[in-house]
Amino acid sequence: MPDTEKRIWDLPVRLTHWGLVISFFGAYLTSEGPVIALHIPFAYILFTLALFRVFWGLFGSETARFSHFLRGYGAVKAYALELKNLRHKQYWGHNPLGALAVVAILLGILSIIAAGVFAQSRGIIGPWSGAVSAGSSSLLTDVHVLFANLVMTVVVVHIAAIFGYKFLLKDNLITPMIKGTRPAGPDQVEPRFTSITVAVALLAVALAISSLTFRYWGLL
Template identity: 35%
Template sequence: MTTRPARVMVWDGAIRLVHWLMVALVPLLWWTAEEGHMDWHKSFGLTMFGLVLFRLIWGLIGTWTARFAPMVRRIGSLNLYIKSLRSRNTGATFGHSPLAVLSVFALLLVLTAQVTTGLFSVDIDGLESGPLAVLISFETGRQFAAVHELNFNLLLALIGLHITAIAIYSFVLKDRLVEPMVTGHRSRADFPTSDLPENRLRWLPVIAAAALALACVIGISNFG
């Protein structure tokens, strides 16, 4: 008889590392832009671009809880999940809940827009610009810069909602979400079913996704 492990991996090491690096980079990007440290801002921005690109690739070839396809299927149970929230009878979700799926997609969409517009942005004096701004006119670069600034406010709003939701889950629903994003694991007893998806981390996809993201970052950084 095989004994099941007491804990199961929910979030692989790659997705956890990317998550916390993004958390650290957002305030650094804001501070460097506000203080005019544009060389650092560009470096941090390219790093964020690489992380976002890795996450998008990992959503296609990564572990089960990282992939987009299972997340999309969960949206279909959104109404049932909201009803369970009202009764405070949600239980733990293996991976993202239907509401969390919407949050993840919204954050990734806004982050993608943020790093993309940053690549093409030009400042009002034309002295500072993204590495791909040479491909467009000054006027278009200024438009990208305006969207870049406006989109950051949207990103802050989504981050605020995300933090609020985590607080509600932690203190109202008694479902600790931060710890698994640190350790990667949860107790198997948290899940009502024993039939959990296979979620093992494989190194070849990690290396391939990281190599592709790094190659794109290096290519863009050397473009200008």
């Protein structure tokens, strides 16, 4: 039987992904120069989306769940050894190595924000910078910039890996992250998707926590 298009990623995963792309590069590129006033608004959106993605990883659709794609050391090693020979086992969701990048990026974003809220310099005033001494704020500003650059490094590797899959392994992962489906044989079972109502409720919780963190009441 020929392959047919089957569902792999739900709408919340896809919208969150492309939202993370825009807000991460947005926050990074507005960290200096005349656009600096947009640094905190982009960070606010980024934090809301990253928090939502963590909640969705706990309570969301099957392929979005951490329990579905986080695997042990043995699986990661076996997968990495296969990749060395330009072969790979297909996973209906994140592969064991990609899963590590997902967690590193999400934890990294939360760490950038955790230090960033206490940072203060060159006209950007972190929402909680007044709650710590000037010395601590200055140290956390340095930590903030360090984390931002570490996450950018992981993101560059992430993007290079996606293009490596496309051109070296002939496996297009980008189209499924846009359309939500990919071709599969008759044996492939579609994952269980959680309802959009649950996603909206979790997004509201993420937005509330983000507003409290940024002391920003615009959307509440």
